[in-house]
Amino acid sequence: MSGMRTVERWGIFELPVAGPGVEAVFTDGARHFTAAAFAGAGGGHLVRFMPDVEGEWRYSAGEGAGAFTCGPPSDGNHGPVLAVGGRHFAYADGRPFHPMTTTVGDAGTATLRALAVSPFNRVRLPASSALPLDRLAEQIAGLRRLGIEAEVDLTGRDIAATVSRLAAYRNVWWRAPRDPDAQTAILEHDYAHHLISVHGGPDTDFGAPWLTHAGVRLEETRGVAALTEQLGKPVVVDDCGAEGDAPAPERSLPARDLVARIWEGTCQGGYVTHAESYGPRPWSAEGGRLTGEAADRIAFLRHVLESAPPGLTHNPRYYDASTLETPDGYVLQYLGPHRYPYRRFELAEGSWRAEVIDTWRMTVSAPRALSGGRAEVQLPADPYCAIRIRRAPGG
Structure with missing residues (x-):
């Protein structure tokens, strides 16, 4: 029995096997996974396996057995x-x-x-x-x-x-x-x-x-x-x-x-x-x-x-405009077809900047300075805008 002997993490190890009823068992010592054979495009039968940790893996299939090494993932491979x-x-x-x-x-x-x-x-x-x-x-x-x-x-x-x-x-x-x-x-x-x-x-x-x-x-x-x-x-x-x-x-x-x-x-x-x-x-x-x-x-x-920080979560408090926020105060609020003249926000202490995003024209306004506390963002009379609020550098 032969096959690839090295594979990157979350890559594909391919193993030729004797027939359609064969199952291969893969183990990294602590865990066991079973993969079934399928008909290969060029004839014969294969088993494919995706190793999820680096190190040595062993396998057995039918009367054969072997091992391969799983190495680091390549650039762009972040796993499933x-x-x-x-x-x-x-x-x-x-x-x-x-x-x-x-x-x-x-x-x-x-x-x-x-x-x-x-x-x-x-x-x-x-x-x-x-x-x-x-x-x-x-x-x-x-x-x-x-x-x-x-x-x-x-x-x-x-x-x-x-x-x-x-x-x-x-x-x-x-x-x-x-x-x-x-x-x-x-x-x-x-x-x-x-x-x-x-x-x-x-x-x-x-x-x-x-x-x-x-x-x-x-x-x-x-x-x-x-x-x-x-x-x-x-x-x-x-x-x-x-x-x-x-x-x-x-x-x-x-x-x-x-x-x-x-x-x-x-x-x-x-x-x-x-x-x-x-x-x-x-x-x-x-x-x-x-x-x-x-x-x-x-x-x-x-x-x-x-370009937003991780952890964006919907805030239901803004019932009249769909809003994502993060715990550190980042806000992304979508106004849809509404032509609000302004929107008000309660901001933590510090310096902030607000930008008005036109989601259709794909434009972002110049940043507008805001201070902590009750802040107001003036809006154009255009539909389908969004507001983005971020801490100012050093704020």
Whole structure:
């Protein structure tokens, strides 16, 4: 029996085995993981395994046994994404992860080129169960090379074969059927314990302890905060509508409306998915290239979020404007369609600066100085603005 002898942490160790019924057991001394064989694209059968700690690993498969060394992760490899703190996501190495998701029907070569220059770090792949598993695995691998997470829809698929083949990819999330037996089968074959959810409306039962987050269909994204509080787990709005010109009303939103829904849900403490549905071969059905106006605005939002301190949490005290805050006083407040003349805030002692963000024009005003206590921020008479308040340097 032969195979790779070294692999990076959260990389893929691949092992040829004798047949389809073989299971390989991997151990780092204290823990044991079992991975099942699958048919390789070039013939024969393989086992794939993702080691999660550095050092020596040993394995046994059938009548063979061996060992390999797991080394440090390469640049850009932060491990699989985990649900943390009941509301957030982070990579296994602790780096925060804010999903900027798009739904795309096919992650072929043209789509991967478009995603490489897009703001999206996660995709939903509502791939037909007729898509060959070899091709699906190639798409997952291509997304991994770009550092993009991939939600795999297991509806209608052979769960044992699909999960056994894809569990070694660190960028996989599972979209499970609602059938509890199917969910049990996913857990049985996924030694890596990837994120898993089901998809449905806000009345869907997301409460099972093995469901790591909620994948919800929700047009009114102001409802995210209440759902997060109710479930005690992160909420990803899988579908809030699509920018496009399709006959269905929720697939023909103006880009401005979709961007507003995404900002609203984000500032409610959720994670909202982009979709695009223009023409006879729309992005969210067939992939290819992005043609709408929303993606650039989502890139702007991603920049705003990534420049914020970690730990952003929704503050329900601002009932009339969706607001994220951190314990040290950072504020990001989205005003939506409202044309408020000003907003008032209670700030801790010290010096602060406020900026008005135009979420559609993608502009940020010059900083305005504020002092601790009751502070007022004057606003332009424009809709779809946000306010960002940060401590002034030295404040």
